[in-house]
Structure formats: C-alpha cells, structure tokens
Amino acid sequence: MRHYLTIMLCCAMFFNLSAQSNRAKVISGTVHSADGKPLPGVTIRLKQLKISTLTDAFGQYSIAVPSDSLQLEFRLIGYEPLNEQVYLKGESEHKLSVSLTLSADEIQSVEVIGRKESGYKNSISFSGTKTATAIKLTPQTISYVTKETLEDQQAFKTSDAIKNVSGVNQFSYNNNDFVLRGFRASNTLINGLRISTRGWSQNLLPYVERIEVIKGPASALFANTDPGGTINTVTKKPLDEPRRAINFTTGSFNTYRSTLDFTGPMNDNKTLLYRVNLAYQNAESFRMLQDGSAMVLAPSFSFVPNDRTRVNFDLVYQSNKGRLDRGQPIFNATDAADIYSTPISFALGRKNDYQNEMNLFSTISLQHKLTDNISFNASYLKSLYDEDLLEHRTNNRYAKDSLGNAIPTLMEMSTIRRLRKNYVDNLSTYFNMQLTTGAVSHKLLVGYDHINERFPRGNSTYNASGFLGRDGKSVYPTYDKSKPELYQFEGGLPVPNVPYFDLANPDYSISEISRYINVSDEETPSRYYVHGVYLQEQLAWKTLQVLLGFRQEFYTDLLNYEKDDERKVRQRAFIPRIGLVYTPIEAVSFYATYVEGYQPQSAGTIGAPETYGGPFDPLISNMWEAGAKMEFLAKRLFVTTSVYRIEQNNILVNAGAAGNADLLRQIGQQQAKGVELEAYGQIRSNFSITGNFSYNIAKITASDDPEEVGNIMPNAPKSQGNVWMRYNFVDPLLEGFGVALGANYASKRNTNRDILQLPSYWVANAGLYYTVDKFKIQANVNNLLNETYWVGGFDFNRLFPGAPRNFLVSVGYTF
Structure with missing residues (x-):
C-alpha cells in the first residue's frame, strides 16, 4: 500500500510539473452594463476557434487562450x-473587463428572442402595451416571476x-x-394569446421564461379578461x-423529475434557430391517492x-395522468367544526379513478419591419384540451336518515365518467408605428384580434348519483323524507345509487361503476367568437407620458350550437383605457390609470340554463390605480408601490x-380597495431578493340579498406577503456556495360558507446551492x-390544504 501511494504521489508531481510547463495563458475579468451592473450569462468566444465560456452570476469570466x-x-x-483585440506580449495572465451597450433593435424584439436580463428583476414587458415598454413607464402594475426565481425555488x-x-x-x-x-x-394567456382554460391540472413551467x-x-x-388581473406566461x-442544460431532481413524496433545455443555431449563418424543452415528473403526494405523472415537450x-x-x-x-383532487372533507362538520381534526392527507375517491389530460397548443408568429419606424406583428395560436376522466366524488352533502337528519360521518357520492375536448x-x-411631431414622440398601435372557442358535439358524460327507488330500477336525485314509500332502505337509511363514503372507515378499493344505474348524456356544445379592433397611442413629451387606448369588441355566442334551433346572441362593448406617467428624475416615475373591463358569461354557462x-348579464368592471415605480442601487433593485380601487358588477x-x-x-x-408594495432585484451583486406585501378589502357592495352586503x-x-432572498458567498473558502430563505404569509380568509373561515398562515422555505465548474x-x-x-377552500366538504414539510434535491449540468 505504501508503494502504491508513493507511485501515485510521483505521478501527481510529474503531471503537475508538466501542466505548469505547458500551462495555457488565461484572460479573465468582468462584463458589466453601461450602468455598472454585472452581466451574468455573457458568451465570450475566441474568434475562428471553437472555444467559449460564460460569465458567472457576478459577471466574471476566465478563459484559457x-x-x-x-x-x-x-x-x-x-x-x-463587442469585439476586443488582445495582445498578451508574453503574459501568462491578462485582465480584461468590458462594458456592453443595450441594443435598441434587440429590445424591440426581446419578447421574440428571449429576455436580455438574468436574475429576479425584469425591466421590459410587452404585456402592458403590446410594445416593448419599460415596466417603469407602463401606467399599470405588472408583477412577474422570472425563470431564475423559478429555478432557485425548483x-x-x-x-x-x-x-x-x-x-x-x-x-x-x-x-x-x-x-x-x-x-x-x-383566464390565462400564452405570450399574450388565449388558450383553453377548461382543464384541471395546472400548467407546467419548464418551458417558461x-x-x-x-x-x-x-x-x-x-378582450374578455378577469377584473382582478390576467396571468400571462412568456415562453x-x-x-x-x-x-x-440538463437537470435531475428527487425528493419527498417519491418525486422523480428530469428536465432538458437545449438551444442554439441550426446553420452556420444563424438564420435558423431551435430550442427544445423537455420535462418529466413521476410523484406521489401528501394527499391520499394523488400520485401521478406529468410530461411536457416544447420545441x-x-x-x-x-x-x-x-x-x-x-x-x-403537456400530458398529466393522475386523479382529480376535489379537496379535503372534514369529519363531523358542524357550525363549530374543528378543521384541524381531520388529517390534511384525507381525500375521497377510489383506486380505479383516473384523470388523463392533454393540453396542446401551437403558435406561429411573424415580426417584420416595413421601415425603420413601422413594424407589423401577426400571431396565431391554436389550443386543444382533451380530457378522459373517471371519478368518485362527493355531492357536497352528508347522508341522511329516514327522518332527514344529517349523518356527518357519511357522505353522499356520485360517479362521473367523462370524455371531452375543447378548442x-x-x-x-x-x-406599430413610431414618429415624432416637434417635441412629442409617438408610439401608435393599430390592431385586430379574433378569438374563437369551440366546445364541440360528442363530448359526453356517464354519471351515477341519487337514491334507488323501491322498484330497484328508478333513481331519485335527492331523498324526500315526506315520501319514504318511494325509496329502498337498509339499516334505516335510504339506499344510495352510489354507496356512501364512510369518513370514519374510508374504503379506497376498486369500485366498478357499471353496477350503478348510470345516465349517459351529451354535454351541451357551445361556441363563442370575438372580433376586436383597438387603437393605442403612447405620447412622450419631456418628463410626461400619456397612454390613450380603446377597444371596440364584437362578441357573439351561439346558443343551441350545431342544433336546428341554433341562434346568435350578439353583444358589443367599447372599452377605454387612459394612463399617465410622470418621471421627474430618471430613477422615479409616478403613474395613474383608469381602465375598464368587459367579460360576457361563457357560452357553456349561458347555453346550459338547466x-x-x-x-x-355580462360582467362589467373598472379600475382606478395610482402609484410610483422606482429604481435603486444603480438600477439593480426595482420597487413598485400602488393603490387601487376595482369595481365589478354582475x-x-x-x-x-x-x-x-x-x-x-x-x-x-x-369592490376591492387596496395597496401593494413589490421589490425585485439585487441589494448587492451577490444578494438577490423578490418580495411583496398587499392589503386588500374585497367585499360585496350590492346584492339582492341584503344580508350578504359587506x-x-x-x-x-386582507393582508398577504411573500419574500425570497438568495445570498451567494464571495469568501474564497465558500466559493460556489449560496443560500436562500423565504416566506409566504396570508391572513384569514372566508369560504363560500359564512360559518367557515380558513386560518392565517406563515410558511418558511429555504434553499442551498453549490456550483462547481458546469x-x-x-x-x-x-x-x-x-x-x-x-x-383555499369552498366549504366543509372541499378544503385545499398546503403541503407539509418537504424537500427536493437536484443536480444540473450546463454545457
């Protein structure tokens, strides 16, 4: 053993001396923006050689030449x-730090080719104006979560x-x-375009910028969006x-996850580019029977x-395979029920339940500059949702005895077998036109939108519920204690078509739905379409900017769609928008805005009154909002404060x-009235933060039922807050290490039942990181x-608990 160690030591010394005698020369330094901010992710490449590297989180790089x-x-x-000629003149090490300048052309198409920044802060968005406008100069609050935040939180x-x-x-x-x-x-948007929202499983994030x-x-x-806000996913x-980049993750609840993100040019002159995002997860849950798999493929x-x-x-x-989780019921729920008395893992259902969902959407977009000041944009998105579902679910009612008294340990059940698609x-x-008249600059936007949502014929259900009639062939939807002669009884209880679920002794075994009396029904087909034309003007004069816009919308519902008595119900809406931004100094802007909203009830809802x-009637809304947007610490930290009032009718x-x-x-x-405070960015170059706090009173201000006003x-x-902070160590002994701490807070919340209130909570989260080489x-x-x-929650029968303590561990490789 001693001889073996001696040989290894001699070999190590030999290779070390050889490496020193043939050591390559090294160029190192920092890349930063014009305002002095370090730029991570910069590609440094040797011209005419296939040698390159990237700057790290602090904008630093080192490359052997x-x-x-x-x-x-x-x-x-x-x-x-930027190209830099370097002459080393015999040096073994050379320091070279450079500054990069923003490209106006690249900024205009940033939503097309990818975000220019890395980190928790984002400076430019298309969502607020459909033009490349700095968030600081957009007269409306735009909150965001960057891919770096998503990656740091897994x-x-x-x-x-x-x-x-x-x-x-x-x-x-x-x-x-x-x-x-x-x-x-x-409602949800993908790159500003509407997709189907009929699905149950949440959208996956591996392809999200x-x-x-x-x-x-x-x-x-x-067009028809929700009054409180609209979620837009940028891919x-x-x-x-x-x-x-590839990544492998495992952790609590038997989670297994892998992701892949490849991008680059497909030819030498870089006229054809590609990107492929692939992810797969197989995991269980803290919730009973909620194991499943998910996959996303995004070329x-x-x-x-x-x-x-x-x-x-x-x-x-996107494919999701699992079971539909309708929430946690509470044992013995009464007016004074203790929601902590029931395990948060408790769920209803059977082992043979399943929920198979597929979401598919494709987008083709064109951006073309007609002149230096006029550009044309066109995007077409087609979305498909496909559902194959079997579930045993509660009817949101407890079983009753022959006298109609509730039995709070037994729940009425029904089964749903459903096949449907939605397009x-x-x-x-x-x-988009840019021009100048005297001292005033203009951004003029003129556009046309068309949205068509179709719920076609052929979608159908195969359902069982209710109570068995005395003849064993008929089914009654509810139990009427005044007519007991109509029903079958067993043990003093009316016999249900689908057996009760015993909360005290749950049975999750396979249950064959063919033994119930099922009713097959075609779901009501529906279709609506929207034509919208809009005009928007952004004026800028010295320190003042004005946004004026309106949309004329033509909304058509097809009632009795694809039937002989099909008819069109047409509605129109004029939707104005006005905003002001005042920037007394570069780092601070004050803004105020007034916007209106219009949202017809869905065709599926108004087309199925039974x-x-x-x-x-359609939903009509409006909002007043004012606030300030500020940049601190050499523009590394962005802070927004806002105060608002939103009103919605119907x-x-x-x-x-x-x-x-x-x-x-x-x-x-x-009505909702509230204030918000948000912060994104860096306190120091190695200390990143995203945090916010909101105080909001959303209440009913008018109703046919006077008791619910207020x-x-x-x-x-009423109050809510979130924070996530990451610190990367700069001490040489801890080089490559980082830690993160965060918290989510929400105050008490009402449910659909006046007597049930969800308690406030404060949840802490943490992360640990180590980066070495790639x-x-x-x-x-x-x-x-x-x-x-x-x-969240609906009532005693459907509450949605958060996950208990859990962990994820991952290893990633970038090359």
Whole structure:
C-alpha cells in the first residue's frame, strides 16, 4: 500500500510539473452594463476557434487562450456584440473587463428572442402595451416571476410561481383557479394569446421564461379578461448561441423529475434557430391517492432571414395522468367544526379513478419591419384540451336518515365518467408605428384580434348519483323524507345509487361503476367568437407620458350550437383605457390609470340554463390605480408601490342549491380597495431578493340579498406577503456556495360558507446551492417549520390544504 501511494504521489508531481510547463495563458475579468451592473450569462468566444465560456452570476469570466494575439467576442441577448483585440506580449495572465451597450433593435424584439436580463428583476414587458415598454413607464402594475426565481425555488407548476406575486391567492388546486386582488380568475394567456382554460391540472413551467400578472382589467388589449388581473406566461425562445442544460431532481413524496433545455443555431449563418424543452415528473403526494405523472415537450424554431424579419413556431405538449383532487372533507362538520381534526392527507375517491389530460397548443408568429419606424406583428395560436376522466366524488352533502337528519360521518357520492375536448383559436395582428411631431414622440398601435372557442358535439358524460327507488330500477336525485314509500332502505337509511363514503372507515378499493344505474348524456356544445379592433397611442413629451387606448369588441355566442334551433346572441362593448406617467428624475416615475373591463358569461354557462341557471348579464368592471415605480442601487433593485380601487358588477357565485351543486346565481356588485408594495432585484451583486406585501378589502357592495352586503369575498385575504432572498458567498473558502430563505404569509380568509373561515398562515422555505465548474447542486426545503395550513377552500366538504414539510434535491449540468 505504501508503494502504491508513493507511485501515485510521483505521478501527481510529474503531471503537475508538466501542466505548469505547458500551462495555457488565461484572460479573465468582468462584463458589466453601461450602468455598472454585472452581466451574468455573457458568451465570450475566441474568434475562428471553437472555444467559449460564460460569465458567472457576478459577471466574471476566465478563459484559457492558445496564443499571444487573438480576438474575443462578447455577446448577450439585448446588447450590442463587442469585439476586443488582445495582445498578451508574453503574459501568462491578462485582465480584461468590458462594458456592453443595450441594443435598441434587440429590445424591440426581446419578447421574440428571449429576455436580455438574468436574475429576479425584469425591466421590459410587452404585456402592458403590446410594445416593448419599460415596466417603469407602463401606467399599470405588472408583477412577474422570472425563470431564475423559478429555478432557485425548483417550481414546477403555476401555483409554485404565483405564490411569489402580491395580491394573488389560490382558490383551489385546479388549473388557474386563483384570486387576484379579491376577484376569482380563470383566464390565462400564452405570450399574450388565449388558450383553453377548461382543464384541471395546472400548467407546467419548464418551458417558461417568466410569468407575468397584469393587475386589473386588461380587456382593452386582450378582450374578455378577469377584473382582478390576467396571468400571462412568456415562453422561452430560441437563442443564437449554443446552450444546453440538463437537470435531475428527487425528493419527498417519491418525486422523480428530469428536465432538458437545449438551444442554439441550426446553420452556420444563424438564420435558423431551435430550442427544445423537455420535462418529466413521476410523484406521489401528501394527499391520499394523488400520485401521478406529468410530461411536457416544447420545441420552438425561429427563422431569421435578415435583420427585418423573424418567423417563430412554438409547440407545447403537456400530458398529466393522475386523479382529480376535489379537496379535503372534514369529519363531523358542524357550525363549530374543528378543521384541524381531520388529517390534511384525507381525500375521497377510489383506486380505479383516473384523470388523463392533454393540453396542446401551437403558435406561429411573424415580426417584420416595413421601415425603420413601422413594424407589423401577426400571431396565431391554436389550443386543444382533451380530457378522459373517471371519478368518485362527493355531492357536497352528508347522508341522511329516514327522518332527514344529517349523518356527518357519511357522505353522499356520485360517479362521473367523462370524455371531452375543447378548442381555442386566437389571431392577433397589429401595426406599430413610431414618429415624432416637434417635441412629442409617438408610439401608435393599430390592431385586430379574433378569438374563437369551440366546445364541440360528442363530448359526453356517464354519471351515477341519487337514491334507488323501491322498484330497484328508478333513481331519485335527492331523498324526500315526506315520501319514504318511494325509496329502498337498509339499516334505516335510504339506499344510495352510489354507496356512501364512510369518513370514519374510508374504503379506497376498486369500485366498478357499471353496477350503478348510470345516465349517459351529451354535454351541451357551445361556441363563442370575438372580433376586436383597438387603437393605442403612447405620447412622450419631456418628463410626461400619456397612454390613450380603446377597444371596440364584437362578441357573439351561439346558443343551441350545431342544433336546428341554433341562434346568435350578439353583444358589443367599447372599452377605454387612459394612463399617465410622470418621471421627474430618471430613477422615479409616478403613474395613474383608469381602465375598464368587459367579460360576457361563457357560452357553456349561458347555453346550459338547466345546469347553471340564468340567463346572466355580462360582467362589467373598472379600475382606478395610482402609484410610483422606482429604481435603486444603480438600477439593480426595482420597487413598485400602488393603490387601487376595482369595481365589478354582475358576479356569478355558487347558489348552494341542495339538488344541483353546479347551480349559479348572480350578485350585484363587488369592490376591492387596496395597496401593494413589490421589490425585485439585487441589494448587492451577490444578494438577490423578490418580495411583496398587499392589503386588500374585497367585499360585496350590492346584492339582492341584503344580508350578504359587506361580506368579504371567498379566499381573498386582507393582508398577504411573500419574500425570497438568495445570498451567494464571495469568501474564497465558500466559493460556489449560496443560500436562500423565504416566506409566504396570508391572513384569514372566508369560504363560500359564512360559518367557515380558513386560518392565517406563515410558511418558511429555504434553499442551498453549490456550483462547481458546469455543475449545480441544489436542495430546497418547503414549509420548513411544518405548518398546517390551507391555501383555499369552498366549504366543509372541499378544503385545499398546503403541503407539509418537504424537500427536493437536484443536480444540473450546463454545457
């Protein structure tokens, strides 16, 4: 053994001496922006050689070079490329720090080719104006979560991201079922275009560049949107530099996850670019029977024949296989029920339940500069949602004895077997013109949109529920204690068509639905389409900017779609928008805005009055908002403060009908008043933060039922806050290490039942990072203190608890 060690030591000394005698020369330094901010992710390449490197999180780089005279190229999306000639003159080490300048052309197309920044801060967005406008100069709050935040938190679905946004709270586990500034919302956009929102499973995030939330009504630009805000997902775009990353993750609940992100040019002159994002997850849950798998495949291609034209094609395929989780019921629920008495893992259902969902959307977009001042943009998105579902679910009622008394340990059940599809087409076209008249500059936007959502014939259900008649062949939807002679009885209880679920002794075994009396029904087909024309003017004069815009919308519903008595119901709306921005100094801007919103009730809702009730009037809303947007610390830190009032009329809520769990009713008016504070960016170059706080009162201000006036709306906390901070160590002994701490807070929230209120919560999260060479090792712990809490809920039968303490560990490689 001693001889073996001696030989190894001699070999090590030999190779060390050889390496020193042939050591390559090294160039190192820092790349920063014109304002002195370090720029991570800059590509440094040796001209005419296949040697390159990237700057790290602090903008620093080091590259070995083979000769004394060479040329270095520095490139970063959104900045002008820079070439530097270097003469080493015998030096073994050479220091070279450079500054990159923003490119105006790249900024204009930043939404097409990818974000120029890296980190928690984002400076420019298209969502607020459909033009490349600095968020600081947009007269409306735009909150966001960047891909760097998502990666640092190991976020995988929309709810993981949205918890970082002020004034946003979950309503349930379902897809895009959130409360924004007190208003329940479900609409979602992909790159500013509408997709199907009928699905249950939440959208996955591996192909996402960032998630934005446009606060308040956005109907002036995006047609029928929700009054509290609109969630817009911006997808990753192909880059003209090769970048490849793979990541493997495992952790609590038997989670196994892998992701892949490859991008770069497909030819030498870089006119054809590609990007492929692939992710797969197989995981269980803290919730009973909620194991499942998810996969997303997102290829994207860009054709750039010249500096005036760009064509993009994006495809996103998402598959989710699992079971539908309708929430946690509470044992023995009464007016004084203790929600902590039931395990948060408790769920209803059977082992043979399943929920197979597929979301598919493709986008083709064209950007073309007609002249230096006039450009044309056109995008077409087609979206498909496909559902194959079997579930045993509660009827939201407890079993009753022969006298009609509730038995709070037994729940009425029904089964649903459903097959359905849904299609959405969205076309957006507009001209963007820039001109100057005297001391005033103008950005004029003229556009046309078309949205078509179709719920075709052939979608159907195969359902079983209710109580068995005495003849064993008939079924009654509810039990009527005044007519016991109609029903079968066993053990003093009316016999249900689908057996009760015993909360005290749950049975999750396979249950064959063919033994129940099922009714097969075609779901009501529906279709609506929208034509919208809009005009927007952005005036800039000295320190003052004015945004004026309007949309004329033509909305058509097809009632009795594809039937002999099909008819069109046409509605029109004029939707104005006005905003002011005053910038007394470069770092601070003050803004004020007034916007209106218009949202017809969906064709599926008004087309099925036998299910939902109605007819219902459209939702009409408006918002006043004012605030300040500020940049600090050499523009590294961005802070927004805002105060707002939103009013909406004709809101739909669940009617709480005993015989129809889906029946809706319309209340008069809801108002939300609140303030928000948000911060994004860096305190220091190695200390990043994203944090916010909101205070919001969302209540009913007019109703046909006087007793509910003044009630706070469900799942709308009065106060809410989030923070996430990451610190990278700069001490040589801890080089490559980083730590993160965060927290999410929400105050008490009402549910759909006046007597049930969800408790406030405070959840701590943490992360640990180590980067060496091209490897990144990461560990995250969520709910560090193992808090028991609920993210949202409907009533005693459907509550949605948050996950207990859990962890994820990942290793990633970038090359």
